[in-house]
Amino acid sequence: MGIVEVVGLLGTFGLLILVLAVIAFILYLVPIPLWVAAWASGAYVGLMTLIAMRLRRVPSSTVVTARISAAKAGLDISINDLEAHFLAGGNVVRVVNAMISADKANIPLPFKRAAAIDLAGRNVLEAVQMSVIPKVITTPRIAAVAKDGIQLIAVSRVTVRTNIDRLVGGAGEETIIARVGEGMVSAIGSAVSHKNVLENPDHISKHILAKGLDAGTAYEILSIDIADVDVGENIGAKLQIDQANADKQIAQAKAEERRAMAVALEQEMRARVVEAEAEVPRAMAEAFRQGHLGVMDYYRMKNVQADTAMRDAIAGTEDAPPLGNPR
Numbered sequence: 001m002g003i004v005e006v007v008g009l010l011g012t013f014g015l016l017i018l019v020l021a022v023i024a025f026i027l028y029l030v031p032i033p034l035w036v037a038a039w040a041s042g043a044y045v046g047l048m049t050l051i052a053m054r055l056r057r058v059p060s061s062t063v064v065t066a067r068i069s070a071a072k073a074g075l076d077i078s079i080n081d082l083e084a085h086f087l088a089g090g091n092v093v094r095v096v097n098a099m100i101s102a103d104k105a106n107i108p109l110p111f112k113r114a115a116a117i118d119l120a121g122r123n124v125l126e127a128v129q130m131s132v133i134p135k136v137i138t139t140p141r142i143a144a145v146a147k148d149g150i151q152l153i154a155v156s157r158v159t160v161r162t163n164i165d166r167l168v169g170g171a172g173e174e175t176i177i178a179r180v181g182e183g184m185v186s187a188i189g190s191a192v193s194h195k196n197v198l199e200n201p202d203h204i205s206k207h208i209l210a211k212g213l214d215a216g217t218a219y220e221i222l223s224i225d226i227a228d229v230d231v232g233e234n235i236g237a238k239l240q241i242d243q244a245n246a247d248k249q250i251a252q253a254k255a256e257e258r259r260a261m262a263v264a265l266e267q268e269m270r271a272r273v274v275e276a277e278a279e280v281p282r283a284m285a286e287a288f289r290q291g292h293l294g295v296m297d298y299y300r301m302k303n304v305q306a307d308t309a310m311r312d313a314i315a316g317t318e319d320a321p322p323l324g325n326p327r
Contacts, residue, residue, distance in 0.1 A: 038064050043071035045079055058083055066096040073100040077111055090118045098125040102164075105132045109164060120168050122218075130162040134222055137173055142181045144188035149236015152188050152197055154204065155228045156180060160219040170218030180224065183208035194231065201226040 038045045045064055053060040063082045070077045077096065086092050095114045102109035107128065117124040137158045145151050158180055163170065187207035191197045197204065205224045214221040287293035 034061055034064050038068060041068045041071060043067045049079060053083060056083075056087070058086055062086070063092055066092045069100065070096050073103060075099055075103060081111055081115075085115045085118075088115075088119060090115055094118060094123070094125050098128045101125065101128045101132070107131055107164065113164070113168075117164075117167050122167060124167075127162040127164065127167055127218075130160075131164060134159050134161040137176060138227070139177050139180055139184075142184045143232060144185040145235045146188055146191045146194040146197060148193045149234055149239070150194035151232030151235045152194055153230045153232050154184055154188065154201075154226055156184060156204070157225045157227050159222040159225075160214070161222060163214075163218055163220045166216075167218045171216055172218060175217055176213065176219055176221070179211075179213040180208060183211055183213060198229060198231075201229055 035045065035047055035050055043064070045067070050060050050064075053063065063079065063086060066082055067077060067079055075096075077099075082092050082096075085095065095111070095118050098118075099109055099111065099114050102114075105128070109128065114124050117127065137160060139156050139158065141153050141155055143151055143153045158176060160173075160176060184204055187204040188194075188197055190207075191203075204226055208224050209221070284293060284298070288298075
C-alpha cells in the first residue's frame with residue numbers, strides 16, 4: 001500500500017469522524033424524540049424553540065413534559081410561560097399538576113396565580129389539595145383560669161381549608177394556632193365558673209368562631225372542636241395564699257420595726273436615768289456648799305440607802321427566812 005493510499009484512507013476516516021461528531025452535536029441541540037412526542041400529543045413545540053431552550057440551559061424534557069400533561073388535561077399553557085417560570089426558580093411540574101388538580105375540582109386557578117404562589121415559597125399543589133380535602137390542626141394544651149380561680153387546660157382541633165385568593169401574603173398555620181389559643185383563653189376567662197365550661201365546652205367554639213380569626217390568613221376556618229378539657233390547679237386559692245404570706249411578712253416586718261423602736265426608746269430612757277443619777281453627787285455637793293444639806297441629813301440618807309439595799313438583798317435571797325420566824 002502506497003503513501004497516497006494511506007493518506008487517502010486517513011482522510012476518509014477523519015471525515016467520517018467529523019460527520020459523526022456533527023450528527024451527534026445536531027442530535028444534542030435538536031431533541032428529535034421530544035419534538036415528535038410533543039407533536040404527537042397535540043402540544044407542538046418548534047425545533048428552533050427546543051434548540052433555544054438547549055442553549056439557555058433549560059431542561060427541555062421537563063418543560064415539554066409539563067406542557068404535554070397540561071394539554072392532555074385540557075389546559076392551554078404556552079411554552080414561553082413555562083420556560084419563564086423555570087428560569088425564575090419555580091417548579092414547573094408542581095405548578096402544572098396543581099392547575100390540573102384545581103381544574104378537576106372546579107377551582108379557578110390561572111397560571112399567573114399558581115406561578116406567584118409557587119414563587120412565594122408555598123406548595124401550590126398542597127394548597128389545592130387542602131382546598132379539596134380540609135386539614136385538621138391540633139392546638140397545643142392551652143391553660144386558662146375561670147373567674148372562680150380554677151385553672152382549665154383545653155385542647156382544640158381546628159379544621160381549615162386553603163383560601164387560594166389569600167394564599168400569597170396571607171398568614172400561615174402559626175397565626176391560626178395563636179389566634180385560636182387567644183380565643184380559648186378569653187372564652188374560659190370570661191366564664192363565671194369552671195363548671196360552666198365543663199358542662200358546655202361548645203361555648204368556647206362559638207366564642208372563637210364569632211371573632212373571625214381567619215381574617216388575613218391563607219386559610220378558612222370551617223370548624224373548631226374542643227377535644228379535651230382538664231381541670232388544673234386552684235390558681236385563685238394559690239394566689240390568696242401567696243397574698244396572705246406576703247401580708248404576714250409585711251406585718252412581721254412592721255412589728256420588728258416597732259420592737260426595734262421600743263428597744264431604742266428604752267435604751268434612751270436608761271441613758272437619761274444614768275445621766276440624771278450622775279447629777280445627784282453634784283447636787284449634793286452644791287447643797288453642802290450652800291448649807292441646804294447637813295451632815296446628819298447626809299447620814300440619814302445613807303442609812304436609808306443601806307436599809308433599802310439590805311431589804312432588796314433579803315428579798316432576792318431564796319433561802320432567807322420569813323420575818324418573825326428566825327431559823
